[in-house]
Amino acid sequence: MRYRGLYYILILVLGIFPASYGQESSYTKEILFLSEKIDSLSQIIENLELERKKEIEQSELEALLNKASSLASQEKEEEATVARVFRGGERQLQALNPNISLTGDFTGSVTNAKSAMVTDPGPLTDGRNRFFMREAEFHIIAPLDPFTRGKFFLGIPGGGDEPLEAMIGEAYMEWLNFPGNINLKIGLFNTQFGVLNRWHNHGLPQVDRPKALVNLFGLENFGGMGIGANILLPRLWAHVNELDIEVVTGGDGISFDEKKNNVIVVSHLKNYWDLTRNTYLELGLSGAHGFNQIGLQKTTLAGVDLTVKWSPADRSHYRTIEFRNELFLSHRGIPGGYLNRFGFYSYCTSKMGAWSWIGFRIGYSENPIDQTKYEWDLSSNLDFWQSEFVMLRIQYTYTYRNDAENDHTFFVQSVWSMGPHKHEAY
Numbered sequence: 001m002r003y004r005g006l007y008y009i010l011i012l013v014l015g016i017f018p019a020s021y022g023q024e025s026s027y028t029k030e031i032l033f034l035s036e037k038i039d040s041l042s043q044i045i046e047n048l049e050l051e052r053k054k055e056i057e058q059s060e061l062e063a064l065l066n067k068a069s070s071l072a073s074q075e076k077e078e079e080a081t082v083a084r085v086f087r088g089g090e091r092q093l094q095a096l097n098p099n100i101s102l103t104g105d106f107t108g109s110v111t112n113a114k115s116a117m118v119t120d121p122g123p124l125t126d127g128r129n130r131f132f133m134r135e136a137e138f139h140i141i142a143p144l145d146p147f148t149r150g151k152f153f154l155g156i157p158g159g160g161d162e163p164l165e166a167m168i169g170e171a172y173m174e175w176l177n178f179p180g181n182i183n184l185k186i187g188l189f190n191t192q193f194g195v196l197n198r199w200h201n202h203g204l205p206q207v208d209r210p211k212a213l214v215n216l217f218g219l220e221n222f223g224g225m226g227i228g229a230n231i232l233l234p235r236l237w238a239h240v241n242e243l244d245i246e247v248v249t250g251g252d253g254i255s256f257d258e259k260k261n262n263v264i265v266v267s268h269l270k271n272y273w274d275l276t277r278n279t280y281l282e283l284g285l286s287g288a289h290g291f292n293q294i295g296l297q298k299t300t301l302a303g304v305d306l307t308v309k310w311s312p313a314d315r316s317h318y319r320t321i322e323f324r325n326e327l328f329l330s331h332r333g334i335p336g337g338y339l340n341r342f343g344f345y346s347y348c349t350s351k352m353g354a355w356s357w358i359g360f361r362i363g364y365s366e367n368p369i370d371q372t373k374y375e376w377d378l379s380s381n382l383d384f385w386q387s388e389f390v391m392l393r394i395q396y397t398y399t400y401r402n403d404a405e406n407d408h409t410f411f412v413q414s415v416w417s418m419g420p421h422k423h424e425a426y
Contacts, residue, residue: 100139101138103136107411107412109130110410138155149174154167169221171188184228194286199221203426205359211399215366216252216330217255222255228247238272239273249261249262255301262291265289278311280309281308282305284306285303289301301329305324318353318354322350323346346361361380378398390415390417393413396409
C-alpha cells in the first residue's frame with residue numbers, strides 16, 4: 001500500500017535519531033505500537049478497495065444484462081407487431097407478368113424491279129419505291145412455372161393499302177431441362193432448318209432474305225404447327241454437339257404443300273468448335289422431308305451451314321468479324337421423275353468501331369420449280385447502331401435473273417425496340 005513506504009521511513013528516522021545521541025529512547029515501544037496500527041489500517045483499506053472494485057464490476061455486469069434483456073424484449077415486440085400487420089398479395093402478382101416488348105421495322109426502297117419479291121410489307125402489297133412499316137411485332141415471353149416457358153410473337157404489317165391484320169408469327173411453349181439434356185416445345189414455330197430461316201425479319205443481317213431462301217420458302221419463315229425436341233448430345237467429334245428434331249404440319253406453299261395434313265419432318269445437327277480464344281466455328285447439317293403441291297409427290301431438302309466468327313475478348317466492343325455460309329439442295333418429285341436444284345449464299349459482316357458495321361453478301365439460286373430459271377444476288381450494307389435499341393441501315397442490292405430484267409435496289413431501314421426483347425434474332 002501507499003502508506004507502508006511512509007511507515008518504513010518513519011521507523012528509520014526515529015530509530016537512527018535516538019541512536020545517534022546514544023540515548024535509550026522511550027519512543028521505541030510507541031513506534032512499534034504505531035507500526036502495528038498502521039499495518040492494520042492498511043489491510044482494512046485494501047479490503048475496502050477490493051470490495052469497492054467488486055461492487056463496480058457487479059454494477060456494470062448488471063447494466064449490460066439489463067440492456068441485453070431490454071433489446072431482446074424490443075425485438076420480440078417488433079416481430080409480434082410485424083406478424084400482426086396485414087399484407088395483400090396484389091403487388092406480388094406483378095412478378096407473374098410476362099416480359100412484353102415491341103419492335104418496329106420501318107423500311108423504304110427505290111428499285112427498278114418489276115417483281116413484288118423485292119420485299120413484302122403485307123399480304124396485299126409489295127415494297128417497291130415506297131416507305132412502309134414492314135412490321136410492328138409484339139414479343140411476349142414469360143416463365144410459366146419452374147419447368148416451362150411460353151413465347152408469343154404477334155406481327156402487325158403496316159403496308160398502308162390494306163386494313164391492319166394481326167398475324168401470329170410464333171406461339172409455343174417449351175419444357176426445359178428434361179432428363180438427358182432435352183428441351184421440348186409445342187405450338188406454332190419457325191423450324192430450325194439452317195440458320196437464317198428461324199430469324200425474324202428485324203433481326204436479319206440485311207434488309208432482305210437471301211434469294212436462295214426466298215426461292216425455297218418465300219418471303220416468310222418456313223414453319224408450322226407441331227412439336228420439336230432440342231437435344232444436347234454428349235461431346236462427340238466437336239466441343240458441342242446439338243440436335244434438333246421437329247415435326248410440323250402445313251408448309252410454305254413452294255417446296256411443301258400448305259395443306260394442314262401435310263406432315264413435314266425437319267432436323268438440324270449443329271457442331272461447335274473453339275478454334276482459339278477469340279475464334280469459333282459452327283458447322284450444321286439440315287434436312288426436311290414432306291409432300292409438295294403435285295399430287296402425292298414428295299420434296300426432300302438438304303442444307304449445310306458454316307459460320308466462323310472472330311471476336312477478340314479484349315476488344316469485342318470495337319472489332320468483330322462474322323463469316324456465314326449456307327448451301328441448299330432441293331430434290332423435288334415431279335410427274336415422271338425428280339427435279340434437283342441448288343442454291344447458296346455467303347455473307348461477311350465486320351464491326352468498324354463501337355457503333356457501325358459493314359456487310360457484304362453474295363448468293364446464287366436455281367428456281368426449285370422451274371429448271372430453266374436461276375438468279376444471282378449481290379448486296380452491301382452499312383449499319384449504324386445508335387444503341388442496342390435503335391439501328392439504322394442503308395443497303396444496295398443487285399439481282400441478276402436469266403429470264404428477266406436485272407434489278408438495282410436501294411434500301412433504307414430503321415429498327416427500334418421497346419422493352420427487354422431488344423434485337424434478338426428469334
